[in-house]
Amino acid sequence: MVILQIRNIQYRYHDGTYALRGVSLDIRRGEFLAILGPNGSGKTTLLKHLNGLLKPLAGELVLEQKSFTQYASREIFQRVGIVFQDPNDQLFAPSVWEDVAFGPMNLGLSRDEIAHRVDEALSLVDMMLYANKTIDALSYGQRKRICIAGVLAMRPEILVLDEPTCGLDPAGVTSLMTLLKELNGKHGITIIMATNMVDLVPVYMDRLAIMYQGNLLRIGTPEEIFSNMTEIKYACLELPQIALLMKILRDEENLQMNTLPLTIGEARKFLVHKINCNNLTIVT
Ligand SMILES: Nc1ncnc2c1ncn2[C@@H]1O[C@H](COP(=O)(O)OP(=O)(O)O)[C@@H](O)[C@H]1O
Ligand SMILES: [Mg+2]
Secondary structure (H helix, E strand, O other), X not given: OEEEEEEEEEEEOOOOOEEEEEXXXXXXXXXXXXXXXXXOOOHHHHHHHOOOOOOOOEEEEEEOOEEHHHOOHHHHHHXXXXXXXXXXXXXXXXXXXXXXXXXXXXXXXXXXHHHHHHHHHHHHOOOHHHOOOEHHHOOHHHHXXXXXXXXXXXXXXEXXXXXXXXXXXXXXXXXXXXXXXXXXXXXXXXXXXXXXXXXXXXXXXXXXXXXXXXXXXXXXXXXXXXXXXXXXXXXXXXXXXXXXXXXXXXXXXXXXXXXXXOOHHHHHHHHHHHHHHHHHHHHO
């Protein structure tokens, strides 16, 4: 069930900054995991360890029971794909097709297989019509999709994304999250995503981990994590907007609820139920 184990890893940058102070985390096969935490808490540093871009100062990473040190780095690159925060750091080939083909070419695949992989990846991210465009001609959101396609062309088991919704407009955020949910649900890809958008978490993710000052503060389901206000505040995070409204209704308007609804769907169900119950009371 556990696909990737992070065992007590520490990391220090050249200038002496301790970015990770002993982080342990089990990533489950097929889950959609969010990594939350304020700026500078170590999210990016942690993600860069997951495909071997950074090597821990202490501790180890274990992919399917085997330590990273026992794999060729190429194999880890293929199995764990990482999408950087800024697409301009990732894209470098002149055209979309060449960029997406770069990974499969490095795997030494045949021309036909490369072409097949590029078509497949572009179709997954709904960018088939852009295959021959130059990268310059793409919008920011489209560049993000091409970065994801480049990683998908390697057919990874794990997809790691660093704040992928950053810089997108609201429609772009929804469309990207729908794509990720589909890759996770339909194609079974395990997804780990750093984000600061708490509102997305209860809608799309199974679990979330909170980073704070180079430590992993806690991991749990959205229900578990968002029920602990003290910890949320301590980690400089906030409740999702809907949960905040429901909390105000509970604490200041005395609307009784057993658990705090976290999404529009849950809040709607709860409120409709309350309204219906109240109507019944009035009628009888
Ligand atoms: N290249 C670097 N050199 C030195 N310190 C760095 C470097 N990159 C990040 N850091 C420091 O490491 C800590 C964690 O940073 P980072 O992993 O980028 O956090 P986050 O992604 O949560 O914002 C911060 O204190 C940051 O300043
Ligand atoms: Mg970061």
